[in-house]
Amino acid sequence: MAKHYRCPMCRKICAEHLDLARHYLGQTDKKHKEWLKTQGLSYAALIKAQVTEFGNKGYQALADVLKKTAAEVEI
Amino acid sequence: MKTIVTDFEYLPAKTVEEALELLAQHKDDDYKIIAGGQSLNTAMKHRLITPEYIIDIKGLSDLDYITFDEKSGLRIGALTTHRSLEKSPIIRDKYPVLAEMEENVASVETRNWGTVVGDLCNADPAVDPGPPLIALDAKVTIAGKGEERVVDAEEFAVDFFETLVQPGEMVTEIQIPALPPHSGVCFTKYSQIHGDYALASAAVLITLDESKKKCVNARIGLGGVGNAPVRAKKAEELLKGKEITEDLLAQAAGVASEETSPISGIEASAEYKKDLAGTLVKRVGKEALARAQKA
Amino acid sequence: MKEYSIIGKPTPNVDGPAKVTGEAAYTIDMTLPNMLYGKLLRSPYPHANILSIDTSKAEELPGVKAIITGKDTPGGKWGLWRRFRELSDQQALATDKVRFIGDPVAAVAATTEEIAEKALDLIEVEYEPLPAVFDPIEAIKDDAPMVHEDFPSNINATRHIEWGDVDKGFAEADYVREDRFVLEAAHPCAMEVHNSLASYDKGTGRLTVWTSTGSPYFVQQNLAEALKLREGDIRVIKPHVGGHYGGKNSTMPDAVNAAILSMKTGRPVKIVYNRDEEFTTTEHRTAQNMALKIGLKKDGTIVAFEVKTMTNGGAYTGLGATTLYLTGTFITMPYKIPNYRYDGVRTYTNIVWGTSIRGFGAVPAKYCSETQLDRAAKDLGIDPLEIRRKNAVIPGYEAPGQYKFESCGIQPCIEKMAVRVKEKWPKLEKDEGIGYCAFAYMSGGIFNWIDTPYAYSSAHVKVNWDGTVDLYSQAADVGQGHNTVAAMICAEELGIGIEDIRLHMGDTAHAYTDLGAWGSRETLMNGNAIKDAAAQVKQKLIDIARLKLGENIAYDLVAKNKRIFLELRPERGLSYYDLVKDAIRANDGVPLTGTGHYTPHNKGMISPAYGMGIMAMKAKVDRETGHVTVQDVLVVHDSGQIINPLGARGQVEGSIHMGLGYGLCEEMPMDQGMLLNPEFVDYKILRTRDMPEIEILDVPTYEPNGPFGAKEAAEATIAPAAPCVANAVYQATGAEFYSNVLKPEKVLKAIREAEKKQKASKATGK
């Protein structure tokens, strides 16, 4: 049994918030994009941060939000 | 694939007289002369031109000739194909520079059907025969019904795709004087891909004195670096009367480069083409000099 | 290595007689009785709302049989990224707005091509131009015009790959450098333009489409979506194809509109693109911006690598999103990279879209990484070949969660190269340099964004009474020589001759699915399926032979030289032809059949196998004109067990030609979304006099996942060509390049820069 975190928009679960953020930003559907707005985030801004600078800035920003919002699951 | 969509009336001529008669008749009409049509057909396919009449002179076999004698020099009939010029024993013997030039004109297929004069009349500024004809001091005969005039090769093209040929006229012949002793001519063009339109081209003629030291005459023709082939007169003047050294050639090349006015394109900027023209003048000048010394 | 009868022997192309006599029919050569000619009216604007379309004048033109606009189409959208439905973004004709110069808005069918052409002139379209975006950096801005609804900042697809601990890796590096690149687009320029012939049967409601494609199955799937028909009611036939190179994976408006016009008129309709339509509206190799950061130890060992990519995707998706992914994959190959991070974004822009052109992913990526590696090697004082050898992967190497090399001959390739280069080019003249590039490429992709429910490849073998074999598959010969490979594999497995095999390929009605020719997949994937199908038949023959021979059941029987015999006692055996007759009799008169299939499992994310090797080029630079002459090319290549050495050589030679074009002269300059060189007269393709001679050395390996140990040979060698040239010029002059297309002016500028740098470093005494 280990702690996992569920994507707020779909069934995906990950062991790390950073991995969950990676999953999240890989989705192109409207639903995933819209929820970011409710968290005060911009999909485009996160992608831009991730792809225009070296490092993991975009994912980290989302992971920080997911830490507060993603449901925990034990599997 | 594209075809020629717009209809035209087709008027083939069998003799020069017939051709001039047709030209006179259609002087005020929207017509085009076709010889090989290697540029014309493409232009029509793309609807860049849509002539109402096509006057076909390809069948004028009386204008398909290359002759030479020491007195009157070389005569190239207007229906001479690029390939005929390239392969002509007379050319290979007396004006090998023209054969060298031809080997890099477009493709064998184009050279087989396309004519040298047709190429000149199409008046693309990068036309390959332009610079060597200028260097060789060629004249072009333009005929209309009952009249004829002769113009210098360097004057022939006046602008992009525009020549001295007026409505009702056609070119019948190119003449090139016999080369004086101790003359050398060389031509080169540069394009990144073989057989392509020149980014720049240069032809240089150098005639030396008896001692083969001093330059008594120089002629420089440049292609692709203006709205028509250019004669670099200032650079020629610099060479004349002097012993040609590498330094002098480099200097002349610099001057020639300044006599050009290329435009920027996809492949290269105007500045590059200007420099390139100088480089080519330097290179062909050196070879022309070596040939003159051997001649 | 095992000795085969057919595999590994130079075998002339089975399509040879048809292709050298002009008898080979390409779609463009085909006509049907009562056929109409279709043409597409295209947008002159890169981005505009369509306010109105008036077709009335055109309809009055005699000979015009149908004119359709967006509202007359079934309206289905299609694409190749079907796993993500919103990325099915192509449509037959634009309805509300156009997204690039060339987006079709109306289609005409007429009795002649000329009338159809004239009719286009008579259609009146009123547009409302919209602000447009042409560049990925502009496209991703907050206030950029939106090319598609629901794609804020025009983000079409993103991709992230990461393994190891990248930040820690960089911290441990002795040397870190960052380089930024801009890669130009290039067009595949298949000699046969896109064209399709569609024939709709009014009585049955079924549609048949002949089209110049690399994947009849993709076209069948996409047509079903576009036309809202069932896949099974559509038959797609791929005749001979006049070149593909990745530009014929997507279903394009020619096929769809020919189909719609045929459904409207009840007559066959053919649409053929002009060359300028081919250039301006069909798919090309994507232009992209890349940033690379690499960390190495003093001894040249790579410890960390990070890559960021923004691609100028264009108006639609195609396989461009796959290209984005593969860019992040192939840029790491064939090197051991313990810590790696990749981020890519593909932006929608108002230009024609980029996709999966030959060597997709690898070509721009390797250009950047291999020129960067040369600069790093120079700074560290390490020989460029040595730095590649030191970091090259070994058999069994695995990039965590991504890919694993099973057969892997890169180290022996590099060793062989080191020896051969010294022999071949013992001395360099002034302004000459040697450039190197190591490479690897997949043998078919594992990813399934197309969302096929079928096996990746399948084949059906039927053995007739007289021993002749009918081989059926949807696999596509697009010129690469797959038909020959297919016949060879089938014949080898059955122990018969190529002359015994009759091929029925590329027809969706006659064969089970194969995903088509892309990602160098046919030899391995279709080869496995064919081998599987043939093996099933062979087993039946062996069973009968065993029965008739009455030998010890422990003895192994083999099929070879048209006989089935004891492996250890070849004299004890029976004729294949006799056995077939017996087997059919024993099978209640039914011809022997086998249906084979292949889908990779547990082979990572990318591919079951990788072709690889190293390339070297010797080039000379003209310091006055900037011209680069590629004098000589040397390739050492691991393609596993090569099936057909003739075909394999052809693939390598052709790849290098296209790769050199990418490196030297091919480009797609645009002005406000308008392509400036949409004809061969202005788009520069290397001619025979521009091509160097090429020496190819093989380092054979045995690939356990491939048929008879085979893997790809078609695409690995395209990517290294351009970086080899750039590196050769770098070695000769010190000129650094941060973009491809070494046009003379660019070379001159880079040489001047390098000279300045060299002077400055001399002055400072460094």
Add this chain to the structure above:
Amino acid sequence: MKQQLKIVVNGEPYDLFVEPKTLLVQVIREMLGLKGTHQACDSSSCAACTVILDGMAVKSCSVLALQANGKEVLTIEGLADGTKLHPIQQAFIDNWAFQCGFCTSGQIMAAKALLDENPNPTREEIQEQMDGHICRCTGYNMINEAIRDAAKRLQSEKSAQSGKGAA
């Protein structure tokens, strides 16, 4: 208005009527149905459509059909002798000198024109002759090798024939 075109194609005389704007390639492909001659460009830049017109290789897309009046055309379909391939065709097969095959007819016709004129060309002479041809598949080297091979085959065929003649 349509005009008369008398033309011999692959040894067959044809008496046709064509619009003056008709190009030779349209006569060959559309009127005569000889689809082995291919078109790959609209700018007279690729030579895929090369045929032999009165012994010369020309681009059939760039010749007005009426200019071929009274002339003889040889296309790829006219090259083989019944079921026996021409040595150039056989050499193209044996040397893998084509892949997709779309430009091949033009390449072979240009090679034929070259070998008719120059039976023993050097690599440079072959390249000069073939330089107008775009091939997107082969990288050209294998085509050049096929043409050299074809030259050898033609020469040995010729010497075999003259040997027969002497006997």
